[in-house]
Amino acid sequence: MSNTFAGALIGAILAVVALQFGFGGFVLVVVFGAIGALVAALTSGKIDRGALTDVLTGRRSSR
Secondary structure: OOHHHHHHHHHHHHHHHHHHHHHHHHHHHHHHHHHHHHHHHHHHOOOOHHHHHHHHHOOOOOO
């Protein structure tokens, strides 16, 4: 699946959600989608948990 196709598919799904559930439903889907993507990236090792913790707590690191 190309990035263009994936982006178009995600856009179409979000458009349907916005039409069906309104702006509140749209925001809820986007927020939960972002949380799911973050959890998936953490579990697959694409994001370093220690570096993420440092960023969220305001610590600077030279990693």
